Amino acid sequence: MGRWSTAARTPLGLTAAVLAGSVLGLAVLAPVVWGTSADAVDTGSILSPPSGEHWAGTDNLGRDILARTLVATRLSVLLALAATAIAVLAGLVLGTAPFLLGRRLGRVVTAAVNIAVAFPGLLLALFFATIFGVGATGAVFAIGLAGAPAFARLTQTLVAGVAARDYVAAARVAGVGRLRVLLRHVLPNISEPLVVNATVGTGAALLSFAGLSFLGLGVQQPGYDWGRLLYDGIGAIYVNPAAALTPGAAVLVAGLAFNLVGETVAKALGVGGVARRPGRAPRAVPGLAPVAADEAPRAVGDDLVLDVRDLEVTVPGARGPVRPVRGVTFSVRRGEALGVVGESGSGKSLTALAVSRLAGDLARVEAGRLTLLGTDLTEADGRAHRRLLGTSLAMVFQDPTTSFNPTRRVGAQLAEGARHHQGLGRAEALARAVDRLGAVRIPEPERRARQYPHEFSGGMRQRAMIGMGLMGSPSLVVADEPTTALDVTVQQQVLDLLADVRAADDVALVLISHDVAVVRSVCDRVVVMYAGRIVEDLPAASLDDDARHPYTRALVAAVPDMDTDLEAALPVIPGTPADPGALPPGCAYAPRCPLASARCVEEDPSLVSDDTGHRVACWHADGPAEAATTAAPGEVGVP
Structure with missing residues (x-):
């Protein structure tokens, strides 16, 4: 609560709190306190100017304009909130569709959103208003759908940024479905800018709704909101300016209140802030045995783990398709360590991503043969493929900072794959996560399992990433420059750990690095890549x-x-x-x-x-x- 109290004590926060509290208080109390006087007709005081009895004058039926403005607060705020809810819901659906639907359908949705964003919001609102018809209900949908494209564009951008993180790739390697990845790993990490945008958007929805009602497309008689009162008062503006200025001022103050609240929320959350969620500590399960090695598919008939023949990866480029990986052929056997070296851009990491089926929707992966433990990975993805990749392939990514979801505890992230693929219960999976953290030499694994990734050092995060791969019974570990961001001492610790994992279970290792000295000391064979192809294997x-x-x-x-x-x-x-x-x-x-x-x-x-x-x-x-x-x-x- 520290950052919220700090933000609330600033001049911006105090102003936002006072204005928003006043608006919401009036929304609750005004119909109760002034509801009767707002509807009281006084034919003897029709179109009266401001006076001690009627501070803002009366309308054409003698009703008190100030009382009606105060009472209209509830309907105006509720309609604005309803329109914002529709905009947020529709924006989330459209913004996350490219991630859920894949490359082809996602591009169609993205193109539609881009076209809609090009139109002014008010023009879209008028368009939808003609479709849904006049009235409060039609105006709510019109304002909501008109605000959806901008929210969808923001969501698409944020989702694309988080989807490229290593912890999302790790979840996909573990075989977690796209919807679950979205709910568990993507949305929690983009929630803060979405909340800020939704709060500011409520003020914009309030102004837009008042505009539609002013044009006669919103709330209809006998109902009234601020826009409707403004419409009624504009006809008498030369006789009684207060009849139009009073609801206009209410719209201005309420819109300002929501915008200031949005700015305060943004300041409290901070750039790149992370919403933390409480989690339960893992319970130890007495007698829990490690997952049996024979639960994961194994190669039949020989010790070949990974077989790659004529692997090609094609991605779209500015001047046509580009092939950053061209005809790569290699194999890795049980217990063997293969090093892949080359300069940046030589195709090392993209080769590993293609083998792991993580090259992305825009990349087209083709191969004469691409098998893991005898299973063809070029066939359509299915449950069996996901289980194979989730239990028999472990990925260790380059940057330990982005290898974990910052909004979830480390133990829960390790346990996710075990629950998804191995059928373990929550307690069993968390207990195995503690066991794996201890296996990769993390001290006090039970306490560390309850911590968030930012509480780990860089080397500890990298070891925890290896522990995540060991939640199953991997036959192949693909380490993509796992020591780049670490100091020399921690580098050696990580390399020693990979060597121990390899020796303990006869695991095959593919180590990608730009450091020839590291590869020479760890690996049995070395593949040298340049411009997307292998130039030497020795x-x-x-x-x-x-x-x-x-x-x-x-x-x-x-x-x-x-x-x-x-x-x-x-x-x-x-x-x-x-x-x-x-x-x-x-x-x-x-x-x-x-x-x-x-x-x-x-x-x-x-x-x-x-x-x-x-x-x-x-x-x-x-x-x-x-x-x-x-x-x-x-x-x-x-x-």
Whole structure:
């Protein structure tokens, strides 16, 4: 309550509280206190000017205008709130539709919202008023639907931002349905700006409703709201200006009150604030055993865990489709650690997302073969696929800060997948979450399970993310640059933990990194990617002495070691990475390669394998290593 009391004590907060309290108080009390005098007809005082008896004068039936203005507060506020509720509900439905419906239908909804937003709100209100007809009910729907497009646009933008977060991707890997992801992970994280917008929108709805009633399309006789009183008083404005100014002032004050409340709410919540919800502590379940390894599907007949053949990912671009991943082929066996290295934009992470079925609705994933434990992942998604990905594949994302939903407790987030896929009850799933937090070396796991992600350090969040993957019985762990945001000591702890997980259950590991030294120390094999394709596949132990592609040699040479001459300039890679949307003919690395020849510029080399399984795509794979790492002075290299 601290931030609310602080905001309420500011001049803005005090003014908003006084005005809003007065308006809401009048809405409740005015019909009771002044209802009789507001409806009393006095034919002897028709169109009287302001006086001590009638402070704002009377109307054409001798009724007190001030009393009627006060009594009209209830109907005016209720109608504005009803219209706002319709706008919020319709806006939420339209704004979340692209997330729920997928790429094609979502684009149709987005286009419709964009068209509607282009029209002025009052014009839309008049359009809907002609459809629903005159009267209070028709005006409520007209104002509500007219305000829906702007609210939908805001919702679409906020949903798109949160949907790209790692914790949403983690929920999808766990097989949680889109609707549940929306309700559990997306809406709680966008609720605050929506609440602020809805509060400010109530003031706009109040003004719009008064406008429709003033035009004769809103409240009809014998009912009356502020707009209707303004319409009645405008005819006598030259005789009694107070007849029009009094309801006009009421509209102004009430609209200002709602807008100031919205500003106060925004100040109290703060930019990027998070609404916290109380949660229950996990109960330990005596005798709970870890999930049996045979509950998850396993490869039949051999130890092949992941098999990828000719993987291609196509995304829309400004000048047509772009292929950031081109014909990637590799496999990972049980207990094997495969490293994927390359510069930013080489297609490493997108390859992992495509394998995990998380490339997004705009991406088209095609492959000659894409199997996990013998199951074809290119087939239509279904319950079996979701369970396979949720229990047999663990994703460890790059940024531990965005790996968890900030509005939910860590234990509850770990338990979600176990409840969804393994049929555990709430208490059992929370108890297993505590067990997994302890397994990844988080101290006091029971207490930590009750905490929110912001209460964890960066390294602890990363370990908890690994623990989330271990809630099932994963056969494959895909770690996408899991140590990038961590200090050196914590990096080693995370790498040691991944190694322990791999050794304990014979788990396959795919480690994506730009750090050649890390991959060399952890992995058995290394796949080097450039411009969306694999240019070399070799044993990790051969990186220093047997790398054959000039790009691989340059990456290795750019990493300093204990023998590096401190007085000499570090080797660097000249030029900039290739643009996936404008790849040159021939070898994509040719513009940066010191060994490039005319053939390199004209023909793209195929990825060929020798007798040892070492694969390389280069016309000069046997060229001198010294020449391959020579770069023009002053170029920017890759660390």
